[in-house]
Amino acid sequence: QSVLTQPPSVSAAPGQKVTISCSGSSSNIGKNYVSWYQQLPGTAPKLLIYENNKRPSGIPDRFSGSKSGTSATLGITGLQTGDEADYYCGTWESSLSAGMVFGRGTKLTVV
C-alpha cells in the first residue's frame, strides 16, 4: 500500500496535454522534493523531473512538474505515441518509517 496516490490510468489524444497527479501528506510531499519517472514497456525507469520542477539534461520541455502543499503534478504537452508509458512519482518520507517512497504508477495511453 503506497503512501503516494496516483490515478491508475490517464489517456489523451496525440498533440493534446495531460496531467498526472500525485497526492501525499505533510510528512512526505509536504516536506520534501518530488521526482517523476517514465517507464517505457520493458525498460528501466528514467528520471523526468527532480526537485519538483527541474528537468535533467535531454528531457524535452514538453514535460513539466509542479508541487503545491501535499500534492504534485506532472504535465505533458504535445503528446506523442512514444509517451505511452507508466509514470511514477517519488519523494522522501520523513516519518518514523523514513525512506524513499513511490506512487503506484499511472499508465498513460495516447489514443
Add this chain to the structure above:
Amino acid sequence: QVQLQESGPGLVKPSETLSLSCTVSGGSINNYYWSWIRQPPGRGLEWIGYIYYTGSTNYNPSLKSRVTMSVDTSKNHFSLKLNSVTAADTAVYYCARVYYETSGSDAFDVWGQGTMITVSS
C-alpha cells in the same frame, strides 16, 4: 556517460540469500549515494536502500532486518544481500545512482537495466 550494470543469479531458492552486484562504468563511485530499487512483476517500484561511497547505509524499514549493502570503491561497484527470501521477493532489481543536493531532494538519475530475480524451489 555513467552506466550501471546489475549482475546476479536469476534464480534463488526460498530461505536462501539473494546476492546482487552493480558495476559502475564511465564514472567514479566516489562522492555519490547509490541505491537498490525493485519492481515485482506487474507492480510498482519499491526502494530497498542507499549506500554512500564511504559505506554508510540507510535501508527501507520494511526490509531492514534482511538487507545488507556494501561498496568496493577499488572495483567501482556496490552490492546487495537480501536474506531469507520468499516468493514475495521475486522482482526485477535495479541499481541506481542517487541525485542528492540537499535534504529531501533525493532522486534517481541513472539506472541500470535491471535483473530479474525469481525465488522458487
